[in-house]
Amino acid sequence: MLRRLPTTLAALLLLLLAAGAVHAAENITLVSSLPRTGSANVQTTSLVNGIRLAIAEAGGTITLGGTTYTLTYLDWDDASPEAGHWDPAVEIANANKAINDPDVMAYIGTYNSGAAKVAMLPLNQAGLAMVSPANTWPGLTKPGVGEANEPECYRDHGRVSYFRVVPADDIQGQVGAQWAKELGAASVFVLHDRELYGLGIAKMFKLNAEKLGVKVAGFEGIDGKAANFRPLINKIRQSGAQLVYFGGTTETGAGQLAKDLFNAGVQAKLMGPDAFFNKALMAGAGDKALEERVLVTFGGLPPEQQTGKGKAFVDAYRAAYHGEPEGYAIYAYESAKVVLAALAKAGKKDRAAVVAALAGMRDYDGALGTWSFDANGDTTLMVMSGNTVRAGQFAFVKLLGK
């Protein structure tokens, strides 16, 4: 009996391997790579919930060409405790792990544009589709708005395999300029914080404002950590601008700017991008300086403004997780949904077919509305919400970019 043990074990092993092989053939894996350690965790937990919801709605399986596959979802962390946020070493390890697992058909992520820059090229070379619910750096997809070699440096032989369902930052500059025009501003003063994000948006705002015939009275970089902006405010007042646009963030002086404008009695309102859309702005500027005086563009709509499939998502999310979805959760849900739609369209478990199906995705009817992926892998969606502050809370004003 004992002498036979090796043979028995070998047989058992073979059986297991065979079972594994069979199992592998019937499994399709979706992975997400998001910062699950550190301050982004609150937001990314909601994103992961969104992805889980999409897979649960599909019943956890997908049938392609007569074969039923089990859908496996792996929630990977791209942050490290040492960094406290996304870590390039972890991100690249995640990308390689996904590439080397033949079951993985799509890589959902990343959260940070910086992390995307690390993962995009290897995933592209491996022909694995990447769909981001949250990257907003324009250079990832659009030529001429980011750094000089972007986005070609992420594309092997010019092939596009990176897609995003969230509108890029430059759209904010565009819809912001439209909003300024609608508000009747004849001249605007544009400021930026000299950082990639802020400067990029400010440039787009300036460009579009000029296109719409709004005079740009000034375009200046500021020092976000200055004690106050009083000398600059004098210059703005002299220029007679009716609106001030700041391509910047709460961390780079938005609060102080709002306060100094208000205190100097400048009537012009202050408009800014989604990096203003946080409670820290209220804490820093005080309600008085913001009340009906600050205008913020934000990708996506507040939950109560959602209709149709968007509303269905919010309801399903509330029912499943007993809480409100965070801002980007609906984009994560949409990412997973569009990947499943692409799989169904491809009709087979094949990475190249999934990429082709995503690239050819037109008039997709999803939770965000009806949209397509363009040649760069960007969503054609431009809908944003315009918000202001009322009684110390952000309040929805109108839909922008329709």
Add this chain to the structure above:
Amino acid sequence: MSPTEVVLQLLVTGLSNGLIIALIALGYTMVYGIIELINFAHGDLMMLGCFLALTLVGLCGGEAASPWLVIPLLLLAVPAFCAGLNWTVDRLAYHPLRAAPKLTALVSAIGVSFIFVNLGLFWGGLPMGVFAGGTQAAAQKDFPDLIGYRNLLGTESGLQFTLKDVLVVAVTVPLMAALTWFVRRTRLGTAMRAVAQDPLAARLMGIDTDRVISATFLIGGALAGVASVVFVLANNSLSFWMGYRNGMDAFTAAVLGGIGNLPGAVLGGIVIGLVRATMEGVVPNGGVWSNAVVFGVLILVLAFRPTGLLGSRAREKV
């Protein structure tokens, strides 16, 4: 706005911002004058003073508090707190290193600065209304507007001159005059100058140098406390990272004027305030270059006058 108004406006904002920098620079330069220590924690001490000011205003009812009651309270309590803290830090961190090489104390000062920054971050997370209930520890804080922003020259005037500018001048100028008088005329002031000139000779003359150094830290801390009160009343903002920036500006002012020299620190602060105001308020896109110009001026001054604008003593610098 006429060109005259532009220049006047530049002077008002430049002086107002510069005097606050000067007030912080005084504490830097005093400590350096006595023990040749660049107290890198000085800016962060001022930051903690701002947090105490906000806490006290919060306890007094925030925006609704009477300025006539709160401002004197702040001007007493905050300098007392900063003076005590500066004194304590000297006893704990710098005093044991008096005989050690100068760099050792300097590195300790950087360490104290880190501790202060983290204390500020912790303080900003206190569950008080003025700290957004403690939910936004790292965010910039709004300081209630106790003085108002009404233009004293009328709403029609192109020139902005508010009570805040008056307050800055009304607090800092007499304080600087009093400090000059104190250092020039009193016994302790004379002892300070003696220790600054030659600690060993001062001790031989019977001066208790330890007491003099402690007194310097007390006075320097109190000045930082006054600076924090004036800063929050004028700018209505504070944050845990503000100490580094304000400390850097003040240090530059002190070096510009001649480190160790009190009128020099004031002059340096005013020069920085005016350069910034000119760059940001007049030159197109000048905000981008204001720091470069400030340091350019510093390099120019040091190239021709290595001891600073008013410095005369040639002493070893760190």
